[in-house]
Structure formats: structure tokens, C-alpha cells
Amino acid sequence: MATILVVDDDKGMREFLDIMLTREGYDVSCARDAGEGLDRCRKQRFDLIITDLRMPKIDGIEFLKSVKDVSPESLVILITAYASGETAVRAMKEGAYDYIEKDFNIEEFTSTIRSALESNGRMQDDAKFIRDIENSVCFGEIIGKSREMLKVYSLIKKVADTTANVLILGESGTGKELVAKAIHENSPRKDMPFVVINCGGIPENLLESELFGYLKGSFTGAYADKPGLFEIARGGTIFLDEVAELPPVLQVKLLRVVQEKTFLRIGGTENIRVDVRIISATNRNLEEMVQKGDFREDLYYRLNVIPISIPPLRERKDDIPVLTKYFIEKYSREFGKGIKNISNYALELLMDYSFPGNVRELENIIERSVALEHSSIVLPENLMISRENSAAKHETFKIENIPDQGLNLNDELARFERAIIGKALEKSKGSKTKAAELLMISFDSLRYRIEKLGIG
Incomplete structure (x- = not known):
């Protein structure tokens, strides 16, 4: 039963x-003025507070x-006999849920x-979800507890x-498919x-x-x-991985499914109607493909209603130890082995590695290492990391001298x-897409860095 506090100096309005x-069906309490209302808020939590303005x-x-200081979770609705646009705006800026005139329609008011x-229930559920997930290292089958992944978890929810x-x-x-699966399962x-x-396969x-x-x-x-996958997915979710690889003729047919929820079987004349949620994924820049005419603009906007960007592993290094532990176990x-951990130096090598193949590459490295390892921990010699993508190749970058007055490390890193x-x-002759590929980062990451560093 939701709890509601009514605060009004008008006895008749309070009783009504x-x-x-x-x-x-609500549990209602009343207070005759703001002071009494605050006292009640300190003693009891209310889901909703309805208060007179004057x-x-x-x-x-x-x-x-x-x-908002005493009970920030409570929503507040203001009621007044003297409505004005200026007061309404002020009330909303201060965090009121709504602002209603006293000659309200009862049905609209209860609605x-x-x-x-x-x-309020949804906000509390979301807050609890964030608290729970911050104390966890996974969401569904997705592993990671970095700030970047917590944002992804929240968006999935x-x-x-x-x-x-x-x-x-x-x-x-x-892990794009794992994200799609998490959306479906929630x-x-x-x-x-x-x-x-x-x-593409x-x-x-x-x-x-x-x-x-x-x-x-x-x-x-x-x-x-033979029924197609859209029929098999009826009522559920279809995940179109690497959707950028669809040929133009199928882009047209997919657009029809997205817009009209109908399609034709090959050789058929009868429209088949389906209720299917479509989740798509790609590792390519669809915006650039649209500009080049390689992907239909109307289909792009239909599929890209809610975008979710998964950061590469090199941009969420905090997840490497968690993922490593998970894959080792x-x-x-x-393989029926008793390996439970990884040596500190081996983990340092992983933390210094750029992981062009992301989580999938880390899993492959750990799988191979565990298979080859004969001791109780994973040792560096069994990691088989490509030195070409290791941070070690940048060891030639040196600073000749640190001045007596010191230097600003952040400024030096930004300069580099x-x-x-x-x-x-x-x-890349100015192409940000090609530049991002050369630097082995995502297009969005490069754009963010360019803006942050003020590169013209």
C-alpha cells in the first residue's frame, strides 16, 4: 500500500x-502546515507528498x-488555487513531480x-539495481565491473x-551478442x-x-x-549480428519487416505478420556507410532507435583482472586442473596489452595458458601475447630529463x-575512421579524444 502525506492548512481540503x-486504497496521513509535515517526514517515509502552495x-x-533534504525519495505534487506559469516553472525546477490547480478533475487527479x-517505484527499482550491480562483477553472462560497463548494464535495464x-x-x-541476450532475458x-x-556468415x-x-x-x-528465422522468433527477439553486411536487396526487405511487421516467404504471395523485437549489431561505422550509400538511411534510423556502445577492452582495463579470473576458473x-590464479607479472603483461581482439582474445589467451600450464598458477611464459600489440613496443619513447621544478604528467601525456x-x-589524410583503425580504437573514442584535446 502506497503511503501519501497531505499537507494543507485548509481543514476541509485535508479531509476531502x-x-x-x-x-x-492508499495509506494517508495529514499535516496542517509545513512544519508538522516535515516532522512526519523525519519519522516516516512517504511515497508521495501532496502539499498546498500557499x-x-x-x-x-x-x-x-x-x-528533498529530509526525504529525497518522496515525490511531491503541489496544489494551488492561484496558478501561474512562473510558479509552476519554479516548482518543477525545485523537483516537484507536478503542479495542479485546486479546481482539479478528480479522475485526472487520481490518474x-x-x-x-x-x-517512484521504477526509480527505486533502478536505484536498487545500480546498488546491486555495483557490488557484482557480472550482469547475465557479461563480465565486468568498470564504470564503462556499469553504464552499459544500466542502459540494458x-x-x-x-x-x-x-x-x-x-x-x-x-560481447555484443551477450548484450543482446541480456536485453532479451530481462x-x-x-x-x-x-x-x-x-x-556476414x-x-x-x-x-x-x-x-x-x-x-x-x-x-x-x-x-x-520452410519457415524463416523471423517466423521462428515470433513473440521473441531476433538478433541480427553484423547487420552492416546485409546486401542492398535484403536491406529493402528488412525495412519492410521493421516498418510493417510483415514479410513474404520466397515463392509466397501471402503476407506473414510477426511480432518480433529486432536487436542489431555491427563493428562498422553505419553512419559513414549511410553517407557513402552503402547502407539505407531509412533502415539505419529504424534500427538505431536506441544505440548501445560497448567499449573495447583497452578502454576498460579495470575489467581485465575480473575477466582473467573468470576465464581461469x-x-x-x-580441463580438470587446479589452477586458481595468475602470477602478478603475468597479469601486468595482460594489463599492458592492447587486446585488438578484445574479450574474445583474452579468453583465447587464458584458455591456451590454462591448457599448457602445469603449475597451480598461470605463469607469463604460457601467455603467448603478441609483442607487436604490447605496450613494450613504446619503450623507445623517453624523456631526456625532468627539470628541478618538476613537470605536469597530465600535460606531458596529453602532448604525447x-x-x-x-x-x-x-x-590517413584526415579520415577519422582510418585514423581510429590505425590507433586501434573505436571511431567514437577517437572523436572524444580529438574534442578533449582540442585538435583542430
């Missing part, structure tokens, strides 16, 4: 709201400010209260309950199919039949009707970073 809200000594706006309480299409962006090996569709298709002449199916006799070898069990990015842009 008390009776009305109690009939609606009261003696402390008005509704000042009371609202005090409530506002229901919406406020539902909103927010989009899971919606039906909006999602576009997951990230380099190969960052959504109302979790008990329905989750169907995965790699758009199926020959173009077979891809259409895989997606949409075909009728018997529609082509040589079609000996029976996983493959130690799989600015020089490296400048060289990459020069080599």
Missing part, C-alpha cells in the same frame, strides 16, 4: 483528500526544498497520483522493458525465442531464405515449406597523445 485517497510561515516551495507512484529496436555498436570480440519476451543470425544467396523462409517448389531443392574446471593522433590523421 484524506477521504478520496483512502477510498482509492501556507503560513513556510510556503509550498520552501517545504518542497526541505522535503496523476497513480502515474507518480508508478514512476532501461531498454529491456521497451519494444524499441536496439543497435549495439562495438569492435569484434566485445524483457517481457524472456520466455519466447531468442534467435541469432550472423548476417551466410552466403548472400542463402540469407534471404534463412531470414524469411520459402515455399515448396519455389526453387530447385525446395522440397518442402572456467577453463580450469573444463595529441602528437600520436596528429600523426594518425596525417597518415
Whole structure:
């Protein structure tokens, strides 16, 4: 039962709201002024506070400010007989949920209260989710506790309950399919199919039949009707991995499915209607592909309703020890070994490595290391890290001397970073996409660094 506090110096208004809200099933308390209201807030937590704007000594706006200090979780609705746009704006700036005139319609008023309480419940659920996830190292099958990954977890939670299409962006090996699966498993569709298709892993002449199916006799070898993956995913989620690889003709057909929720089987004349949520992923820059005419603009905007960017592993180094421990335990069990840890120096080598293959490459390195290891911990000699991508190749960068007055490390690092990015842009003839590839970072990461460093 939701708890509501009514604060009003008008006894008649207090009694009216008390009776009305109690009939609606709420647990109602009343206070005759702001001072009494604050005392009640200190003793009891209220989901919603309904307060008059004009009261003696402390008005509704000042009371609202005090409530936010005493009980920040409580939502506040202000009621006044003297409505003005200026006061309404001020109330909303101070954190009021809504601002209502006293000659309100009862049905609309109770609807506002229901919406406020539902909103408060969602905010509390989100706050609890963040607290829980900050004390964890995983979300579904995704491993990581860095600030970057916590943002991804929070976004997954927010989009899971919606039906909006999602576009997951990230380099190969960052775990895009795991993110898609986490969205599905936290959504109302979790008990329905989750169907995965790699758009770049199926020959173009077979891809259409895989997606949409075909009728018997529609082509040589079609000996029976075959449903496509969109039919198999009915009621659930379809994950289109590497969607940028779709050929133009299939981009048109996919656009129809996205817009109209219907499609035709190969050889068919009857529209098939499906309720499917589409989650797409790519490691390519779709915006650039749209500009070049390689990907349909209308399809891009239909798929990219909610974008989620997965940072590469080299930009979330805090996750390397957690992932390493997880993979060591996983493959130690799989290979029947008693390896539980990794040597400090071996972990340092991993922390210095750039991981062009991201989490998938780290998993491969640890799997191989555990298979080869004969001691109780993973040692450096069994890591088999490519020295070409190791930080060791930059050891030739030296500072001749540190002045007596010292130097600003952040300024020196920024200078070095600015020089490296400048060289990459020069080599790529100004193409940021090519420069990002040369520096082995994402396009978004390069753009952020350029803006941060003020590179013209």
C-alpha cells in the first residue's frame, strides 16, 4: 500500500483528500502546515507528498526544498488555487513531480497520483539495481565491473522493458551478442525465442531464405515449406549480428519487416505478420556507410532507435583482472586442473596489452595458458601475447630529463597523445575512421579524444 502525506492548512481540503485517497486504497496521513509535515517526514517515509502552495510561515516551495533534504525519495505534487506559469516553472525546477490547480478533475487527479507512484517505484527499482550491480562483477553472462560497463548494464535495464529496436555498436570480440541476450532475458519476451543470425556468415544467396523462409517448389531443392528465422522468433527477439553486411536487396526487405511487421516467404504471395523485437549489431561505422550509400538511411534510423556502445577492452582495463579470473576458473574446471590464479607479472603483461581482439582474445589467451600450464598458477611464459600489440613496443619513447621544478604528467601525456593522433590523421589524410583503425580504437573514442584535446 502506497503511503501519501497531505499537507494543507485548509481543514476541509485535508479531509476531502484524506477521504478520496483512502477510498482509492492508499495509506494517508495529514499535516496542517509545513512544519508538522516535515516532522512526519523525519519519522516516516512517504511515497508521495501532496502539499498546498500557499501556507503560513513556510510556503509550498520552501517545504518542497526541505522535503528533498529530509526525504529525497518522496515525490511531491503541489496544489494551488492561484496558478501561474512562473510558479509552476519554479516548482518543477525545485523537483516537484507536478503542479495542479485546486479546481482539479478528480479522475485526472487520481490518474496523476497513480502515474507518480508508478514512476517512484521504477526509480527505486533502478536505484536498487545500480546498488546491486555495483557490488557484482557480472550482469547475465557479461563480465565486468568498470564504470564503462556499469553504464552499459544500466542502459540494458532501461531498454529491456521497451519494444524499441536496439543497435549495439562495438569492435569484434566485445560481447555484443551477450548484450543482446541480456536485453532479451530481462524483457517481457524472456520466455519466447531468442534467435541469432550472423548476417556476414551466410552466403548472400542463402540469407534471404534463412531470414524469411520459402515455399515448396519455389526453387530447385525446395522440397518442402520452410519457415524463416523471423517466423521462428515470433513473440521473441531476433538478433541480427553484423547487420552492416546485409546486401542492398535484403536491406529493402528488412525495412519492410521493421516498418510493417510483415514479410513474404520466397515463392509466397501471402503476407506473414510477426511480432518480433529486432536487436542489431555491427563493428562498422553505419553512419559513414549511410553517407557513402552503402547502407539505407531509412533502415539505419529504424534500427538505431536506441544505440548501445560497448567499449573495447583497452578502454576498460579495470575489467581485465575480473575477466582473467573468470576465464581461469572456467577453463580450469573444463580441463580438470587446479589452477586458481595468475602470477602478478603475468597479469601486468595482460594489463599492458592492447587486446585488438578484445574479450574474445583474452579468453583465447587464458584458455591456451590454462591448457599448457602445469603449475597451480598461470605463469607469463604460457601467455603467448603478441609483442607487436604490447605496450613494450613504446619503450623507445623517453624523456631526456625532468627539470628541478618538476613537470605536469597530465600535460606531458596529453602532448604525447595529441602528437600520436596528429600523426594518425596525417597518415590517413584526415579520415577519422582510418585514423581510429590505425590507433586501434573505436571511431567514437577517437572523436572524444580529438574534442578533449582540442585538435583542430
